[in-house]
Amino acid sequence: MKKKEKIIRERMSFRDKVLFVVLSILVTIFMYPIIFIINNSFKGKFFISSNPFSLPNIETFSGIRNYTTGLAKTGFVDATIWSLFITVVSVALIVTFASMTAYYITRVKNIVTSALYIIFVFSMIVPFQMVMFPMVNLADKLHLNNPVGMCILYLGFGSGLSVFMFSGFIKSIPIEIEEAAMIDGCSPIVNFFGIVFPILKPTIITVAILNAMWIWNDYLLPYLVIGLSTEYKTIPVVVQMLVGSNGNRDMGAMMAMLVLAIIPIVIFYLACQKYIIDGVIAGAVKG
Amino acid sequence: MEKTLKKYGLVFTLPTLAAFSLAFIFPFIMGIYLSFCEFTTVDNPKWVGFSNYIKCFTEKDSQFLLSLRFTAVFAVVAIVIVNICAFTLALLLTKKIRGTNIFRTIFFMPNLIGGIVLGYTWQQMLNAILLHFETTINANAKFGYIGLILLMNWQMIGYMMIIYIAGIQNVPLELVEAAKIDGATKWQTLRKITIPMIMPSITICTFLTLSNSFKLFDQNLALTAGAPMHKTEMVALNIVNTFYGTVGYEGVGQAKAFMFFLIVAAVGLVQLTITRRKEVEH
Numbered sequence: 001m002k003k004k005e006k007i008i009r010e011r012m013s014f015r016d017k018v019l020f021v022v023l024s025i026l027v028t029i030f031m032y033p034i035i036f037i038i039n040n041s042f043k044g045k046f047f048i049s050s051n052p053f054s055l056p057n058i059e060t061f062s063g064i065r066n067y068t069t070g071l072a073k074t075g076f077v078d079a080t081i082w083s084l085f086i087t088v089v090s091v092a093l094i095v096t097f098a099s100m101t102a103y104y105i106t107r108v109k110n111i112v113t114s115a116l117y118i119i120f121v122f123s124m125i126v127p128f129q130m131v132m133f134p135m136v137n138l139a140d141k142l143h144l145n146n147p148v149g150m151c152i153l154y155l156g157f158g159s160g161l162s163v164f165m166f167s168g169f170i171k172s173i174p175i176e177i178e179e180a181a182m183i184d185g186c187s188p189i190v191n192f193f194g195i196v197f198p199i200l201k202p203t204i205i206t207v208a209i210l211n212a213m214w215i216w217n218d219y220l221l222p223y224l225v226i227g228l229s230t231e232y233k234t235i236p237v238v239v240q241m242l243v244g245s246n247g248n249r250d251m252g253a254m255m256a257m258l259v260l261a262i263i264p265i266v267i268f269y270l271a272c273q274k275y276i277i278d279g280v281i282a283g284a285v286k287g
Numbered sequence: 288m289e290k291t292l293k294k295y296g297l298v299f300t301l302p303t304l305a306a307f308s309l310a311f312i313f314p315f316i317m318g319i320y321l322s323f324c325e326f327t328t329v330d331n332p333k334w335v336g337f338s339n340y341i342k343c344f345t346e347k348d349s350q351f352l353l354s355l356r357f358t359a360v361f362a363v364v365a366i367v368i369v370n371i372c373a374f375t376l377a378l379l380l381t382k383k384i385r386g387t388n389i390f391r392t393i394f395f396m397p398n399l400i401g402g403i404v405l406g407y408t409w410q411q412m413l414n415a416i417l418l419h420f421e422t423t424i425n426a427n428a429k430f431g432y433i434g435l436i437l438l439m440n441w442q443m444i445g446y447m448m449i450i451y452i453a454g455i456q457n458v459p460l461e462l463v464e465a466a467k468i469d470g471a472t473k474w475q476t477l478r479k480i481t482i483p484m485i486m487p488s489i490t491i492c493t494f495l496t497l498s499n500s501f502k503l504f505d506q507n508l509a510l511t512a513g514a515p516m517h518k519t520e521m522v523a524l525n526i527v528n529t530f531y532g533t534v535g536y537e538g539v540g541q542a543k544a545f546m547f548f549l550i551v552a553a554v555g556l557v558q559l560t561i562t563r564r565k566e567v568e569h
Binding site for chain 1 (some may be wrong): 293308310362379382385386394395399401417446486498502528537547
């Protein structure tokens, strides 16, 4: 009997080994596009198209020259700073104001707040192209065509999903805690930031990550609102400018910039992997 | 408590509402009105009735209809492949083998890379492969289509896999054990227990792949930009090109955008009702 069990266990582990190998191959295939651009970013620009899959050798290796020309051409450093600024400030605004709004429309029940809730949810399914043109016109008129203006627009665009997610969580918080604080004479503001906001922490992380992900990668909104002629370009905009321009493409610089655009995301992902994956699950289940 | 809170209503809601009105409510209402007008900016609309809508279908070769068809064919294929691959991976990764976490981490990673960067990365790689056949991705609409499907899979599989894993881990172990005792084969357990139990995950994943496929823009712009001859131009890109490509066609673009919204909403709603009906109560 014992012997039989042992055989089964060994067979299981053999099956697991096969599975492990299969998954390893799949993962390598999955990683290949990234390996491909990293590999080519170290080759001289004239060698990329002739031999795209080989490793750089003495003849084709160009060191970090692609990176330096790419950086000089695109203003990538500035773009990183503006991308970071817009993402961080927008997420801070969204977390603060969307949670306050969600709190109010969940705790005060009347026709107006119920209608607002429905409009917030409704806005999630509307494609961007529907509001694009009038919105860009309005933003121009109100002089929002700068990084600060972008943050305000992102607060508007991000509030649908965010208010929805915060409302879902606030509904589950027992109201007694807040009532006790209220009797002690706290104003609603102190009450909200002192008591409710800390309880919201898991949802705050989810909302922050979901919004940071799309704002960081968003191309169309900054391209249309800020445009190409200012110094406030974000990473997706400069990548599109460098790579999307027809004619004389510098393949080497392009590969190098693609690598640089991916690096911050990978670092951010590896640093807060657990929160990101939990956030995505929570966001999907509620949305 | 509600009374005290009500006095602070504006403090709590004004910043969000102001930004939300600016980014969504006003543009949405204006958008509906403008779709019936001829204009070049929002200041000079001239009411023209349904003529924009008629133009959507009569413009040169009716690119809008072609884009709609291309998008629909793309969406159907993408939904099927992404979900089958993601579900299979999720099944494999819930078998408690070594390295599960690392595999999960890597499969999910492409999802975080933005559409523009992702599109150009794939464009480079596919062109390098097609070089052996002395052609490029822009030479043939088939290449562009396959490229878009590959790219979509690369980006979405990890995301959907994560949702399926969460679903599979929530299936009560007793049910699986009971089936085993009753002599169910693995295939039967999968068909009769796992899949019905994770129907909510299937609803979410098909909805997300559906709406992401329909709204796809950045990836489309970066990978093919519609080449050759607009043949790989999806609806979102077609609308943006209509707005900013030809002067005088802003109204047509807005009319297309409004129909696009109605289609996305309708398709999403139909999909949700179909898959929701198949969900079982725990």
